[in-house]
Amino acid sequence: MLVIDKFSRKPIYEQVIEGIERDIVTGILSERDQLPSIRELSAMLSVNPNTIQKAFQELDRNGVIVSGQGRGCFVADGAVLKIRERLSVKLAEIEDIAAELAQAGIEEENALDAVHRAYAKK
Amino acid sequence: MLVIDKFSRKPIYEQVIEGIERDIVTGILSERDQLPSIRELSAMLSVNPNTIQKAFQELDRNGVIVSGQGRGCFVADGAVLKIRERLSVKLAEIEDIAAELAQAGIEEENALDAVHRAYAKK
Amino acid sequence: MLVIDKFSRKPIYEQVIEGIERDIVTGILSERDQLPSIRELSAMLSVNPNTIQKAFQELDRNGVIVSGQGRGCFVADGAVLKIRERLSVKLAEIEDIAAELAQAGIEEENALDAVHRAYAKK
Amino acid sequence: MLVIDKFSRKPIYEQVIEGIERDIVTGILSERDQLPSIRELSAMLSVNPNTIQKAFQELDRNGVIVSGQGRGCFVADGAVLKIRERLSVKLAEIEDIAAELAQAGIEEENALDAVHRAYAKK
């Protein structure tokens, strides 16, 4: 489930976004499932409703959820696909930066280590 | 030596910067060595002098070279260190993005492959 | 028949109104026909009775249906004509968007052309 | 200059966005110009800084301005083009609604009048 680290340097609203997207990608949340309301999630996570609101609006803007006044928020159709697309863009970003490093004469091992550190910390 | 790909989507002045920095890091150019003049390099690479000018200005701004007016350009003292610092920023960028992918449930192997592809293409 | 899209950003009560009006205009419902009750329609569409109630109230206020208390709702005499009048809502929408374009400094001619293209295509 | 109507049903942050975009399109603000800071604009318009912040973030997200911590906000390169593109989407919306009206048998003149009213009110 979604867990917030209030002492992380990563903003809380980003943690909420990533947590919900992870739940969607891993199937804990399915398309068209209703999300907990902003107030509920706010209470569950002990986070201000405005912060949850900000996360939900970005998810809405990215087409990951659909939200409507008085109706609540739902996982959007095609949400998994949209999230996957954005993640593959990030893989391409890694490839681009690694290409610069290769170009600059940095050993491949250093770049592989950077990736490994990120996964080790998880 | 420095080679320009006019059809790359990477701006030519960036290619010039990266080429010179690579030559410095790999020792082809040493600190305090004089660089070819803008006109010479322009002719050698068949590149507009303004483009070389722009590359040199950015190298100067980054403390990689020093350009005394009228006396030509020289590799700055500590140039290797400065370049290395900037490259370690890029390693940190890779680590950050990889952390997002880890968070999102993407397998480490996919991220490692992205790095590997970049090095294989070199 | 009337179909509700819970994931649309259009309010559900508007969807109900438009659905019923479409059925009237296309002759699926004739003037003086009885409508399903609020509870029936609520169950058929899996929509909150309050929402159906709100839709019916607006249809009543617009003279599209008549709701005698306890006797159910019926398509009003002259309903088709009144619905046609309500298309002026869409005219208002055009006015709103045109107001934004005016606000943004777009020439009036461009907006008029957009309308003209729509009619030319008919 | 940018004027806010606190009693309008249009949210204040939208009024700010539209006002700034209008200033950009009409040339009052040029690309790379610095915008007033969030706090300054907040004071100038007697609007809460958070509301200005929200407007600026959406402008940033849309590539109309670039904002950086400690540096301030600037009109982005290509801002005029990006705004124009979005406005052409609104023209398409008008065309869509006009097509519905045409379909329903409403005279073209009525739709043209709606556009004209919007421009007359400006």
Place this chain on the structure above:
DNA sequence: GTGGTCTAGACCACA
């Protein structure tokens, strides 16, 4: 009840 907007005011990182 539900999402959306707004104010007031605090604190942070970066320049």
Place this chain on the structure above:
DNA sequence: GTGGTCTAGACCACA
């Protein structure tokens, strides 16, 4: 100084 994040709490439209 500047933008960015967060809390606390109010009020609105819609269901």
